[in-house]
Amino acid sequence: MRMTDLILKKREGDALSKGEIEFLVKGYVSGEIPPYQISSWLMAVYFRGMSFEETGFLTRAMIGSGKVFDLSSLAGPLVDKHSTGGVGDKVSLILAPLAAACGVQVPMMSGRALGHTGGTLDKLDSIPGYKSVISEDLFRQILAETGFAMTGQSQDVVPADRLMYALRDVTGTVESVPLITASIMSKKFAEGAQSLVFDVKCGAGAFMKTREAAEELAVSLVETGRSLDRKIVAVITAMDEPLGRKVGNFLEVEESLACLRGEGPADLMEITLRLTAWMVVAGGIRPTVEEALDLCRDRLADGSALERFLRNVTLQGGDRDLLLERENRARAAFSLDLTAGAEGFVESIDSYALGMAGIPLGVGRNKTEDAVEPLVGFELLKKRGEPVKMGEPLVRIWSEGEETGKTVRDMIASAYRIGGVKPDSGSLILKEIKAL
């Protein structure tokens, strides 16, 4: 088999076979196939796409390139969730304990903030004492004890994806639906999930800007999963403004606690409940999403979801009492408000611009080696559709430096649009695509 022939086959629009895809992935990881052949194949994939079966072959070959977590000895179905990334998206912090409280095992391996999107690990690290990256043994132990555990992605998992992603990043081949599909799915399956629920965000602040692009990715995830005999649900959700009201590492932990008490903002609750309910269905615990939603609401109402979260905090080294003591109190040194320059309604909030405004504060980072701040961030006092009066506060900002706060205020100001007409609002759940 010659890699040149595989490139030509893809260039002509044909699907590669299982053996050909395995040859390619193994050869790349072992160094036998040089990066310049992989990158021209990647560009051919960008233009020609891949069949769902072929994407499944790629997913499987990538899984086989490294360590695979076998968590099947745990009681209960292993279901994980993946989001394409949003601003103010703290869904994982609420969904994991809630799903666990419903009987699902959630082996959650997350990433850090980069660019305009936040990172679950950075949020968890803002809890006093919390260790967001733990050993495999501890991870298994906590997972067995509370039904969910949080950690970083292991370097040993799917080395093919790490190599290939680094190459895609510098060869103009990131935006390819089958490559994105195989990258996401290979990691989640290698990390031990049996079934997956996806939050495919759609809108100006999301990776998928249009409804069409979001649907294409959702269908690819579900159909590739089907070709691998996996249960997959992809929920397409609107990302026309940040999720919830709080953006910032500790601020988002606080808002998650509020949600776990059943007091969270409506948009965040709607999406979290829906995604968790699908995990419950994919895990075979309830047959329909309606029954699963009822179960989720019960587990919030009876406090068991909150209790799971707090038990996890303790098990991962966090100080539960200090966390609750600091809740709604611990803030960065400086605060200032952005006030409305006009009367009317909030027409839109550019979540990409808001996400970028978090970077100078220290909510997120530009480069992976940059540090983040736990207590900085902002609270959106007015969200889309809400009426505002001239001079009324729109956003409260907390920063560690006074000048930074002012810079960020100007950045946020440009993200808000106030108009004379109240914009329409509807469900954030745009579409659901399933292989169950």
Add this chain to the structure above:
Amino acid sequence: MRMTDLILKKREGDALSKGEIEFLVKGYVSGEIPPYQISSWLMAVYFRGMSFEETGFLTRAMIGSGKVFDLSSLAGPLVDKHSTGGVGDKVSLILAPLAAACGVQVPMMSGRALGHTGGTLDKLDSIPGYKSVISEDLFRQILAETGFAMTGQSQDVVPADRLMYALRDVTGTVESVPLITASIMSKKFAEGAQSLVFDVKCGAGAFMKTREAAEELAVSLVETGRSLDRKIVAVITAMDEPLGRKVGNFLEVEESLACLRGEGPADLMEITLRLTAWMVVAGGIRPTVEEALDLCRDRLADGSALERFLRNVTLQGGDRDLLLERENRARAAFSLDLTAGAEGFVESIDSYALGMAGIPLGVGRNKTEDAVEPLVGFELLKKRGEPVKMGEPLVRIWSEGEETGKTVRDMIASAYRIGGVKPDSGSLILKEIKAL
């Protein structure tokens, strides 16, 4: 400027600027841009193409990557010819002295046989004593003295093309018209040509299999040349059977001598005269191709073209007398005939298959390091449209080994198709595209 952005720009179908193309070529040659970025850009070019202006920028940047021959001190216009490669194509050996006899300066740098196509250098080397690769000084001296000189391509010329071609070869990006255009044109211009005439062959045995593909390349060559303010003529010629009757290194020298005496086969003469006439027009020596054809016929008739050829042989170290003594006599050790297995007309001769049949004989080679034989080859006694009787010789084969001859006879047999109807024949000149 970042290479990743240039890849994305091309991927989205935009044309790169002059500065961007220069950055890319310089960066590649210097090693600052890694091959994996170049190869994904090459694949994006395969899918998106390049504008003629952009192809001109690439051509110019590639010329600038290495040594450029300045031959402008020579009296007379510098015009060269390039063929996309055929079987039995000895046009260069006739055209160069003929154009020189008409007043054109022809700085001809050629290649060697590879795969099914022959090489001008290998043919010249079959002349006793002839040195087909000579020093730059000698090349200039002979060119000044006889109006044409023959040598191999210098390693110092267009290193960007050598690097890029090697990469294209293993990354599935050979078959891209703008890349082919820039590769061909950059070498010819760097070697000192001011104007160019192209023989774009079209047919089963040619690089361009269809009329459409041949026209696309012809238009690209001419329009890219126009964007560089060069005079270019592309002649699309039919390659439905080998050119002339003789295939083999010394055999083709013999057939070239016959043509220079005005006694060559009609198909070879037609194409050679037309291409040479366009060189005469591009060189400004005659205003129309008809007048240029008259001049070419005169220079054949008065023996001056033949005399130029023989003077060149002497100047390049060859033995003129021995050449003429061996003409039509020197042959490899064994000969055998392929005879007709049916009565009728030669319907077609697969020139690709014939070219491949030359490899075991030693007419050509599979790998660049293989040696060739001067005196082997074959003569097509019957060509397309000619009547044959059962058992009549179709092809005479000369080989250095008896078994090889038989193998080759079988290969050639499968290339001939004999049928009951005489096929239509017409001009081999299918179309001419010009920027003058």
